[in-house]
Amino acid sequence: MRDEVVANMADVMVADAAAKIRGYLRENMTAFQDVELDDEDNIFERGYFTSLFAMQLLHYVESTFDIEVPDDYIILQNFSSVRRLADMVGELKASAGE
Amino acid sequence: MSDTGRSDVIARARLFAETELAPRAAEFDRDEFLPQDVITKMAANGFLGASIPTAWGGLGLDPLEYGELTEAIGKACASTRALLTVHTSIVAGTLLDLASKRLKGKYLAALARGEKIGCFALSEEGAGSDAASVATSYIRKGDSFVLNGRKKWISFAGVADLFLVLASDNGVPSAFMVERDMPGVRTRPMSGFLGNRATHIAEVEFDDVEVPAENLIAGVGAGFGFVVNTALLHGRYSIAWAGVALAQAALEEMCSYATRREQFGVKIGTQQLVQKMVADTVTNVAAARELCRSAGRSLARRDADAATETIIAKYFSSTIAQRATSDAVQVLGGNGCWSGYPAERLFREAKILEIIEGTSQLQQILIADVGYKKFARKA
Missing domain, CATH: 1.10.540.10 (Acyl-CoA dehydrogenase/oxidase, N-terminal domain)
Structure with missing residues (x-):
């Protein structure tokens, strides 16, 4: 029962993180990108952002979710979609015992 | 402290x-x-x-x-x-x-x-502004990576002990710290540059250089999106201040000269067209310095906008440095074209800033993108 509650809380946290990240990405997409952003979309491969934005995303997730992204997590793949970013945030929060 | x-x-x-x-x-x-x-x-x-x-x-x-x-x-x-x-x-x-x-x-x-001493080994014969297209390669080999390739125009490579190197494995860019003493590292001095002449610029060759896995910076694949962008952010901040430095030096040269040099029986600084150049330089230096300070404060706070502010500062500062040093040469006239005065050196150095750590044209593209994001009214 307790495990189930913890798992549900983790799901809620990841969903909340995904919503924030989605909003942040939409805010930062240019006027030329009138597209629906799907959580699974690879934002770099689809050309929504250049890799320059990756560093901005790193600063954003660290400051917004109060986490430190370990160096071996710092690869473009982990920052390439809403889903991957939210999962990474959830994983790092969980490993920090939150 | x-x-x-x-x-x-x-x-x-x-x-x-x-x-x-x-x-x-x-x-x-x-x-x-x-x-x-x-x-x-x-x-x-x-x-x-x-x-x-x-x-x-x-x-x-x-x-x-x-x-x-x-x-x-x-x-x-x-x-x-x-x-x-x-x-x-x-x-x-x-x-x-x-x-x-x-x-x-x-x-x-x-x-x-x-x-x-460290240096940044990014550029290659075919990879300048398009830094992601580096041909220097790496492959994993047990607990190490093996690097092969050639870098060009690397400042301080001639004397550096450590090289921060960007390499690619079939399109997956990664960055490594490579020591000069590692077998297979060779440097060849380059000369004949417009500016930054004393910076020990060299070519660097990596011939089956075995680098321990612990020398990988961040993760495999982090080379461009994270490492290069971080390096360029720091580099651009430095270049932004370098522009202020050169423009300030040019300002002091032109003011000192204009208040002493006489032509047509008057000090040339009393001529209104000289005053225009001085006034523009005073204003531009002050504006560039404030942009640099603003970027510095953003970097200190680790603001998400810090990279944008730094790019704007670098673009403006290098642009006005070129203008200021050109005007300094103009005010000094013949003496401005002669190495007996610093103006011609400042002029050559300023041009470098419009190219190094991302050309002004690349900064303009990035700044325009920021403009669309921030200022286009949402439909």
Whole structure:
């Protein structure tokens, strides 16, 4: 029962993180990108952002979710979609015992 | 370090620049050689570790203070300032931001003390602005990576002990710290440059260089999106202040000359068209310095907009440095075209800033993108 509650809380946290990240990405997409952003979309491969934005995303997730992204997590793949970013945030929060 | 201690560092940098660098800058430029005694003194003063936290043996200056120090050094000698850009800003700054604790422990203290000199090996014959297209390769081999390829136009590669190298494995870019002493590393000096002549620019060849896996910066694949962008962020911040430095130096040259030189029986500074050049330079220097300070404050706060502010500062500062140094040459006339005065050297150095760490055209593309994001009304 307790495990189930913890798992549900983790799901809620990841969903909340995904919503924030989605909003942040939409805010930062240019006027030329009138597209629906799907959580699974690879934002770099689809050309929504250049890799320059990756560093901005790193600063954003660290400051917004109060986490430190370990160096071996710092690869473009982990920052390439809403889903991957939210999962990474959830994983790092969980490993920090939150 | 206390506030007083930090302001002492900047005062010391100004004194060092005025007494040790400015009198010899023309000689360094002419000889295309920054002597070891200058590098040693920069290290002894702690300037090569200026922005590195005290925990790693640096002076722990914040970005704003480090910018002021960069301006002080850069006003006296662009090549010595370039050492700060490459060694302190780019290499040490990138390691601080992205390297593992183990890798920081391996190199940062030595970089902070200037016992080892670092350089940034990114550019290649076919990879300049399009840095992601590097041909230098790496492959995994057990607990190490093997690098092959050739880098070009690498500032301070001629004297560096450590190379921050970008390489690619079939399109997956990664960055490594490579030591000069590793078998297969060779450098070949290059000469004949417009500016930054004393920066020991060299080609670097990697021939089956085996690099321990712990020397990978961040993860496999982090080479461009994270490492190069971090390195360029630090580099651009330094170049932004370098522009202020050159423009300020040009301003002092043109004002000093215009208040002494007589033509047609009057000081040329009384001519309104000369006054226009002076007025524009005074205004532009003040504006560029404020953009740099704003970027510095954003970097200190680790704002998400820090990269954008830095790009804007770099673009504006390098643009007005070119304008200011060109006007200085104009005010000095024939003397401005002669190496007996600093104006022609400042002019050549300023052009470099519009190209290095991302051309002005690339900055314009990035700034325009920011404009669309921030200022286009949402439908």
